Each structure stands twice: as structure tokens, then as C-alpha cells.
Amino acid sequence: MTVFEGNTVAAATAAGLKQLHLTREQVELEVLAEPKKGFLGIGKQAAQVRLTAKPQPKSAVPARAASMAAKSTPSAATDAGVSAAAVTTKTATPAKTTAPKTQKKVVMPKPVITAAPVSEKPVVTAAASTVITKPADTTAPERTPEQIAARQAANEQAVRDLSAYLLEVVKQLGITADLDVDFGNRYATLNFDTVKQGLLIGKHGRTINALQDLAQVYMNHHGASHVNVVLDVDDYRERREETLERLAESTAREAIATGKQVFLDPMPSFERKLIHAELANNRHVTTFSEGRDPHRAVVVAARK
Known part of the structure; x- marks a missing residue:
């Protein structure tokens, strides 16, 4: 008696049944639960039956089983004057059966394929079951003299265009x-020659630094x-670099004397690198940067 779903x-x-x-016809069926679909999969129930x-019936015993039982009775039990009840039947000793020899299963080695970069093509050899990969050619193709000259000419043209562009920008600022x-x-390196140096440099070099960022973006957009x-x-x-060196030394002395972190003014990345x-x-101080550009600044702290 088993329940199936x-x-x-x-x-x-x-x-x-399977x-x-x-x-x-050989089982009695009892339905324990009807199937339910539920709503959107909620409350779903499978059908359950008990078999x-x-x-x-005794008459269903195969005739072959009866004939096998008859063969197991000794022939002497059929002699006259001997009661069938008095005859002890001997069960035939089953013949020894020789188990078939188990054939050895030969397992062929499977070729092992290892992952290779896209640029490599694995070559599998079935005999050795190994993987041979062809190394990718990472050598950059050498450029011809004509290509080098064309690239140099394109860069020179980009610099000339940049110079004209910057002169027009500073002209709009009222600077000749x-x-x-x-x-x-x-x-x-583009060096401006003007009488309005302070106006072009700006406070702490903000104007000239902004123009430099603009110039780099211009070159990037022109393939250089x-x-x-x-x-x-x-x-x-050059004068700004000397000023930053003196600022770094004085800030270090302040951090050592006070034991506190000293925050400098926000600077562009190339000036922070100088600090x-x-x-x-x-050996007495350590430096790191905090904040996000354009407000990222260098912090000088005494080592503990």
C-alpha cells in the first residue's frame, strides 16, 4: 500500500503501476487528493492516489511451478505398496553456476582542455591527452618610416591648431x-609672452592651470x-616648483611641532605630486591626499 503523486x-x-x-486490474485504487492549480502558483497541490x-488466487499459480515440484519427487515414490506420505522428497541440489567473468572496463583517458586566452587556440592531441597552446604574438607591429613621419606631422599640426586656439581664448579674456x-x-611646452602675466596666471595659478587642462583636452580630441x-x-x-618645495618643508615642521595633521590648499594633481x-x-612625516578634484588637497601628518 503506497501513495503516489x-x-x-x-x-x-x-x-x-510502473x-x-x-x-x-491487479490493484485497488483510492484517490486521496484531487489536483489543484492554485493562483499564480500559490496553493498548488498534486494529485495523490493509494494503490x-x-x-x-491459488489457481493463478503457474503450471510450470507445479511441474517443477513434481520433478523434485524421487521416482521410487511411485512404486506400489508405498504410501506417498511416507516418501521423503529430496530437494534437488541446485547446480553450481559459474558466474560470468566480469570484463575489465577499459577507460580511455579523456583529453584535458585548459582555458586559454582568446588570442590562443588550443590544439588537443588524442594520443597524449595534452593541450598544446600557441602563445599569442604580443609584439607590437613595427611602424614604417612613412607612418612615423605621418604621425609626427599630425602632432605638429595639432600643436599649431592648439596655439591658435589658446591665443583666441586669451584674447577673449582681454589679454594680448x-x-x-x-x-x-x-x-x-607653450610659453606665453605677455605684459599681463598676473592676470593670465591667476591666484595660485588657477587661470593658467585651467587653460592647461583645456589644452590637454583639445589634444586628446585631436588624436594626440x-x-x-x-x-x-x-x-x-619653475618659480612655482620652488615655492611648493619650501611649502612642503615648512608644513612638515608644523606637523611635527603640533602633532596634528596640516591641510594644504587644493592643488592640481601635478602639484600634489611635487609635495x-x-x-x-x-622619516618624521607622511603625506596623503583627501577630497575630490578640483578640491583635492595634500595632508601632511607626523609619523607616530
Whole structure:
């Protein structure tokens, strides 16, 4: 007596008959639960049936089993004058059966394929079951002299266009200036020559730094992103570097004396690097940056 489940009563019954190896006429069916679909999958219930095997009549014993029992009785039991009840039947000793030898299953080694980069093609050899990968060619293709010359000409043209663009921008600011350009393979230094130096530099170099960021964006949009642009006014960059070095040393002394963190004014990234580099070998202080551009600033703190 076993309970079976299914999507429908018929499906549950079929599953039970298959498991019990019986037919529908050989079992008694009792439906325990009807299937329910539920709403949006909630409350769904499968059909449940109980199958009970019917008792088999004695007449259903196969004739073959009876004949096998008859063969097991000794022939002497059929002699006259001997009662069949007095004859002890000997059960035939089952013949020894030789179990078939289990054949050894030969398992062929499976080739192992390892993951390879997209640029590599794995080559599998079935005999050795190994993977041979061809290394990707990471060598950059060499450029021809004509390509190098064309690239250099394009960069020079981009720098000339940038110079004209910057002169027009400063003209809109009311500043009359000339440009002295120093151009190399990966750099371009543009030095303004003007009588209004302070107006072009701005407070703490904010105006010239903003123009430098604008110039770098211009070069990026004209396919010369690898060219680093620096704008200068009357050697302002050199004088600013000396000022930052003195500022780093004085700030370090203040941090050591007070034992507190000292915050500097917000600076562009290349000026913050100068402060970090100047105090990198100082064993008494440490430096780090806080904030987000354009308000990111260097912090100098005493080592504990």
C-alpha cells in the first residue's frame, strides 16, 4: 500500500503501476487528493492516489511451478505398496553456476582542455591527452618610416591648431600675448609672452592651470592624447616648483611641532605630486591626499 503523486490522478496512477510492476486490474485504487492549480502558483497541490495490490488466487499459480515440484519427487515414490506420505522428497541440489567473468572496463583517458586566452587556440592531441597552446604574438607591429613621419606631422599640426586656439581664448579674456612653442615626440611646452602675466596666471595659478587642462583636452580630441601639454608664463612653473618645495618643508615642521595633521590648499594633481615627492624621504612625516578634484588637497601628518 503506497501513495503516489502526479499532476493528475491518471499520471499518479500510471507512476504507481510502473513502480509496482502491476496492471490496473491487479490493484485497488483510492484517490486521496484531487489536483489543484492554485493562483499564480500559490496553493498548488498534486494529485495523490493509494494503490493496494489485490490478493492473487491459488489457481493463478503457474503450471510450470507445479511441474517443477513434481520433478523434485524421487521416482521410487511411485512404486506400489508405498504410501506417498511416507516418501521423503529430496530437494534437488541446485547446480553450481559459474558466474560470468566480469570484463575489465577499459577507460580511455579523456583529453584535458585548459582555458586559454582568446588570442590562443588550443590544439588537443588524442594520443597524449595534452593541450598544446600557441602563445599569442604580443609584439607590437613595427611602424614604417612613412607612418612615423605621418604621425609626427599630425602632432605638429595639432600643436599649431592648439596655439591658435589658446591665443583666441586669451584674447577673449582681454589679454594680448604671443606663444613660444617647444615641441617634442611626447611633450609640448607653450610659453606665453605677455605684459599681463598676473592676470593670465591667476591666484595660485588657477587661470593658467585651467587653460592647461583645456589644452590637454583639445589634444586628446585631436588624436594626440600621448602628447603631454604644459603651459607656462614667464617661467612661472619653475618659480612655482620652488615655492611648493619650501611649502612642503615648512608644513612638515608644523606637523611635527603640533602633532596634528596640516591641510594644504587644493592643488592640481601635478602639484600634489611635487609635495609628495619632496617629503617622501622625510622619516618624521607622511603625506596623503583627501577630497575630490578640483578640491583635492595634500595632508601632511607626523609619523607616530
